[in-house]
Amino acid sequence: MTIPAAGREKARAAPSFGPRPPRPRRVLLYAALVAGAVPTLLPFAWLVRSALMTDGQMFAAPPEWWPDPFEWGNFSGALTEQPFTRYFVNTLVIAVITVLGTVLTCAVAAFSFSRLRWRGRDVVFALLLSAVMLPYAVTIIPTFVMWQGLGALDTIIPLTVPAWFAGAAGGVFNVFLMRQFFLTIPFELDEAAYIDGASPWRVFWTIVMPLSKPAVVVVTIFTFVGTWNDFLGPLLYLSDQRDYTLSLGLASFQSMYITQWGYLMAASAAVIAPIIALFFFLQRYFIEGVTLTGIKN
Known part of the structure; x- marks a missing residue:
């Protein structure tokens, strides 16, 4: 687009004052956000700081915040003293299978409760939500006796199979979350597809799921983090050290090398890194999914 000569003259004549100073309210808002973020980041900063220190520096009084010198050998020592590569693969396999099962089955259940009309739907959904009040303990x-009778102990079956049944293994919340998000999608899209001859399964895959990416990402993050950090499940069902997950590896590492705190902190930082990376790359969808869930029409 060509700017008229008069416009160019006016633009050149206009004085340039630089960027506007931030408003006082915005400054106060940023200050409050920073003040709230500091206590949240402090434990992670302490973990990284401890992972780069010797035991003497770590427990010095008063505390030292800056390692001098940097003890990079803690990471190499922690990753070689225990088979963390095998633990990482075991945990990743369990997490991927669990995420796939949870997202698929919870989405199907949520689609049925939100987009389909069938007798007793609300009653069944209320009964499903009542399972949230049942303590896991x-x-x-x-559950342990059931898997023992099925001969599934010391395998990943008890840790992965429940995820393929919506509502099991804490999936009730995921069903509720996805149902609330599905309700925000206009029903006119479903009706137009049904008029064209589409089946409910086709509506689910071609209309609802592509429009529900934020909700899917939220469920993926919640499930992945819960599986990645799970300690009680692997502790109950896994006895062979070759099948250990990262959480069990950290626990056994601490019991074997209780005085090597640098190794323990370095291994903990390495275990947390994939979760931070996952949230960093998917935070936009995560925030969008949490914000839009429950907003209808």
Whole structure:
């Protein structure tokens, strides 16, 4: 687009004052956000600081915040003293299978509760939500006895199969979250597809799921983080050290090298890194999914 000569003259004549100073309210808002973020980041900063220190520096009084010198050998020592590569692969396999099962089955259940009309739908959904009030500790023993009777102990079956049944293994919240997001999608899209001869399954895959990327990402993050950090499940069902997950590896590492705090801190920082990277790359969808969930029409 060509700017008229008069416009160019006016633009050149206009004085340039530089960027506007921030408003006082914006400054106060940023200050409050920074003040709230500092306590949240402090434990992670302490972890990284400890991972780069010797034991003497770590427990010095008063505390030292800056390693001098940097003890990079803690990372190499921690990753070689224990088979963390095998633990990482075991944890990743369990997490991927669990995420796939949770996202697929919870999405199907949420689609049925939100987009389909069938008798008793609201009653069944209310019964499903009532399972949230059941403490996890109450089901530990009967669940363990069930898997023991099925001969599934010391395998990843008890850690992955429940994820393929919506509502099991804490999936009730995921069903509720995805149902609330599906309700925000206009029903006119479904009706137009049904008029064209589409089946409910086709509507689910071609209309609802592509429009529900934020909700899918939120469920993915929640499930992945929960599986990655799970300690009680692997502790109950896994006894062979070759099948250990990262959480069990850290626990056994601490018991074997209780005085090597630098190794423990370095291994903990390495375990947390994939979760931070996952949230960093998916934070936009995560915030969008949490914000839009529950907003109808």
